[in-house]
Amino acid sequence: MMKNETKKIISSSKTKIILIGLGIFALLLRFLFSLNPQLTENIYSKGIFQVVRFFLDYTFGLLPFPVIYPAAGLFVLFLLCKIIKKTTAQTVLNPSPRGGAWRMRLLKSVLTLGAFFGALVFFFYFLWGFNYQRLPIETHLDIKPVPLDITAIRKEAGKAFQATSAARQEIRGAGQAALGPGSLPKNLENKIRGSLKKVLESMTYPTPGRVRARKFKPAGLLMSFAVSGVYFPYTGAGYIPADITVSEIPFCMAHEMAHGFGFAEEGTANFLAYLACITADDPLIRYSGRLEYFFHISAELYRAAAGEYRDLIKKLPPGIQADRRAIYRNWAQYRGWLMKVGEKVNDAYLKSQGIREGIKSYNRLIVLIAAFRASASGGGAAHPTY
Numbered sequence: 001m002m003k004n005e006t007k008k009i010i011s012s013s014k015t016k017i018i019l020i021g022l023g024i025f026a027l028l029l030r031f032l033f034s035l036n037p038q039l040t041e042n043i044y045s046k047g048i049f050q051v052v053r054f055f056l057d058y059t060f061g062l063l064p065f066p067v068i069y070p071a072a073g074l075f076v077l078f079l080l081c082k083i084i085k086k087t088t089a090q091t092v093l094n095p096s097p098r099g100g101a102w103r104m105r106l107l108k109s110v111l112t113l114g115a116f117f118g119a120l121v122f123f124f125y126f127l128w129g130f131n132y133q134r135l136p137i138e139t140h141l142d143i144k145p146v147p148l149d150i151t152a153i154r155k156e157a158g159k160a161f162q163a164t165s166a167a168r169q170e171i172r173g174a175g176q177a178a179l180g181p182g183s184l185p186k187n188l189e190n191k192i193r194g195s196l197k198k199v200l201e202s203m204t205y206p207t208p209g210r211v212r213a214r215k216f217k218p219a220g221l222l223m224s225f226a227v228s229g230v231y232f233p234y235t236g237a238g239y240i241p242a243d244i245t246v247s248e249i250p251f252c253m254a255h256e257m258a259h260g261f262g263f264a265e266e267g268t269a270n271f272l273a274y275l276a277c278i279t280a281d282d283p284l285i286r287y288s289g290r291l292e293y294f295f296h297i298s299a300e301l302y303r304a305a306a307g308e309y310r311d312l313i314k315k316l317p318p319g320i321q322a323d324r325r326a327i328y329r330n331w332a333q334y335r336g337w338l339m340k341v342g343e344k345v346n347d348a349y350l351k352s353q354g355i356r357e358g359i360k361s362y363n364r365l366i367v368l369i370a371a372f373r374a375s376a377s378g379g380g381a382a383h384p385t386y
Contacts, residue, residue, distance in 0.1 A: 013108075016115035023118025026125040033133035034354060041135040045262050050208050052127055053262070056236025057209030066214045067235045128233035131264040132353040137271065138368065141203060143375045145367035150304045156370065157294075157301045161312060164290040168319050170283035176318040178326035179246040185282045189213055192254050192285060196276035200261060211260030212237040213253040219243040223334045225342030228252050231259035245330055247323045250288035251277055265355060267364025270296075271372070274365060291323065296365055 033040040216239035238256025254273035277289025302309035347358035
């Protein structure tokens with residue numbers, strides 16, 4: 001009798017079994033792609049993903065609102081309907097399960113959960129996730145990133161200090177107070193996307209579609225988990241917190257757009273976002289990129305020579321000091337156990353995708369810039385643009 005019931009459940013769950021199989025297939029394909037990044041680059045990143053990118057951008061991307069909100073609402077509604085239906089069926093049709101009935105219900109639950117996660121995994125990888133296995137950007141550009149010694153860090157921090165100071169002076173009407181919303185250019189998203197496309201095309205990467213980077217509400221939700229932006233593969237858009245400061249917005253947008261164009265590794269996304277910002281036409285966008293890089297290299301200086309870091313920070317112009325304080329104060333209000341959880345989850349997630357450094361991979365920005373600059377200048381003096 002039990003065997004017959006089991007067969008009936010399995011027979012009626014063909015769709016669930018298929019979804020479980022698709023999830024397993026995606027994981028196996030991920031493993032195979034990890035063995036050959038060049039194959040991933042040619043077949044997926046520059047092939048299948050380009051079709052996905054175009055489709056998502058000219059469907060969900062055209063909507064005047066972030067599709068993540070109705071999608072989340074429909075998902076919650078679907079779960080509620082399932083729960084109500086199951087509860088009603090159990091109460092009315094079989095109020096007191098006996099014998100092996102609970103085993104049948106357990107099997108159904110396992111198949112349902114397996115199908116859900118199978119679909120989640122399959123669509124994650126086919127819509128974007130295989131990009132974690134693509135050819136590293138340094139291989140594509142034929143550059144060789146190497147760690148900076150203390151002498152190089154000092155020089156780099158000094159250059160970043162000068163470049164950031166000069167970039168802020170170019171912003172019209174920027175005084176000594178922190179930058180406000182009025183400083184943001186019109187069509188910011190389009191400007192950043194256009195600049196990023198130029199950078200990628202100069203590197204011979206394809207740039208189909210029109211990746212979106214939208215503000216995410218409710219305010220504080222992402223920041224509470226130590227998240228300054230997230231790319232959501234299922235909708236094909238990037239999201240940044242609605243309440244980050246003005247000076248952070250352009251760089252965070254560019255970072256999520258870089259993910260959207262198929263660059264999953266965080267250090268690479270930072271690298272591309274930096275180049276997109278500093279080569280943009282708008283001075284505030286350029287300043288945002290310079291400021292972000294200054295934060296990264298000055299953090300390295302702090303780890304290597306804390307006293308020199310403090311001396312450098314004291315010399316910052318009043319306007320940059322004000323922006324820096326605004327950023328720290330804004331993030332400080334969300335510090336707590338949720339932020340620690342968010343950092344650990346993000347670190348574990350990145351490592352599960354083959355990024356050994358975890359959240360430390362964001363700092364690859366520094367070595368990538370140094371290697372790219374040396375390559376652009378033929379290995380000699382630093383390129384003035386980068």
